[in-house]
Amino acid sequence: MKLTRIAKALNNRMVKPWGMELAYSHLVIRPESRLDWLKNLRIRTVLDIGANTGQFAAKIRSILPDAFIYSFEPLRDAYASLLSEMRQEPDFKAFNFALGDKDAKTLIHRSAYSPSSSLLPMLELHRAAWPHTDQVGTEEIEVRKLDNLDLDLEPGLLVKIDVQGFEDRVIAGGRATVGAAACVITEVSFQMLYGGQLLFDDIYHVLREMGFEYGGNWEQLPNPHDGRPLQADAIFIKPDNAQ
Numbered sequence: 001m002k003l004t005r006i007a008k009a010l011n012n013r014m015v016k017p018w019g020m021e022l023a024y025s026h027l028v029i030r031p032e033s034r035l036d037w038l039k040n041l042r043i044r045t046v047l048d049i050g051a052n053t054g055q056f057a058a059k060i061r062s063i064l065p066d067a068f069i070y071s072f073e074p075l076r077d078a079y080a081s082l083l084s085e086m087r088q089e090p091d092f093k094a095f096n097f098a099l100g101d102k103d104a105k106t107l108i109h110r111s112a113y114s115p116s117s118s119l120l121p122m123l124e125l126h127r128a129a130w131p132h133t134d135q136v137g138t139e140e141i142e143v144r145k146l147d148n149l150d151l152d153l154e155p156g157l158l159v160k161i162d163v164q165g166f167e168d169r170v171i172a173g174g175r176a177t178v179g180a181a182a183c184v185i186t187e188v189s190f191q192m193l194y195g196g197q198l199l200f201d202d203i204y205h206v207l208r209e210m211g212f213e214y215g216g217n218w219e220q221l222p223n224p225h226d227g228r229p230l231q232a233d234a235i236f237i238k239p240d241n242a243q
Contacts, residue, residue: 035063041182041237043067044154047146049099049170050162050187052078052115054085060160061089067158070151074098074141078114097142098163101172107138118164119143120194129223129230146174153177161186162233165197171206179210184236185218190229200234212236 043064048057051071061069068091073079079096086092098108098119111117116126116133127134159181161167167186171178178184184207188200198206204214218233 038063038158038183041158042156043158043182044156045152045158046070047151047157047159047177047181048072049146049160050164051082051094052162053081055115056160056162057082057086057089057092060158061086064158067091068152068154069093071095072097072099074108074143075110075114075117075139097144098166099146099170099173100143100166101145101169102143103145103148104143105140106143108141109135110137110139112136115162116164118166118194119169120165120196123192123195125191125230126193129225144173146170146178147176148173151177153180157181157183159184159186163187165189165194167203168198168206171203171210175210182238184212185233186236187231188234189231193230200232203234207236211238213239 044067046060046064046067046069048060048069048071051057051073052075054071057069057071060067069086069089071082071086071092071094073082073094074097076096079094082094086094100119106119108117108119109121111122111133112135113130113133116122116130117135122133122135157180159178161170161184163170164187167188186203186207188203189197190200192199208214213236215235215237218235220229220232222228223230
């Protein structure tokens with residue numbers, strides 16, 4: 001209604017200086033302020049684990065322009081695209097291997113949609129929800145433990161993990177490194193999508209035992225058939241760094 005729009009406009013004039021706008025009858029954060037919490041963590045180094053073709057690396061660069069980014073991507077073609085995407089970035093280094101709980105060579109299950117490729121076999125629920133992601137073959141890759149790597153990690157560490165069910169193995173092989181982070185953003189599943197994966201509750205307890213607090217979700221992905229949440233990018237923050 002016209003009166004509603006007028007009232008909203010008047011109210012927005014009052015609350016805009018505080019970084020908010022009224023949407024219908026609710027207060028919402030302006031898009032440009034939505035990631036201030038992350039900027040306030042004073043992140044100096046980012047570990048982009050499961051980088052694919054550089055989607056997160058490019059996004060986090062726009063948010064944290066002064067951070068050094070280390071990206072890890074085991075698929076050869078995705079790694080090549082990652083290097084191309086970030087080729088003009090000076091504070092960036094990429095590695096063509098996966099991270100896990102042991103140093104080894106193994107096979108990764110390739111998906112027709114490369115971000116869904118996993119070291120674990122895809123289950124029927126995943127294929128039914130997103131048929132375009134079905135697995136199409138395997139590729140031999142290298143897996144290494146994060147804690148065995150010689151990385152120059154400045155204080156103010158953000159660890160992002162997007163490894164399709166392999167999250168607990170990444171953490172197990174990098175407990176010292178992950179434990180030193182100010183913030184962890186990790187993909188979690190609420191139902192079994194890959195064989196042998198841990199679900200949200202288990203990942204939550206692992207990170208809680210390491211001193212992190214759950215801080216909500218970066219993004220959430222529902223089942224397109226019934227809307228039930230299947231995956232999310234969960235945020236965990238060390239209490240000393242919470243704003």
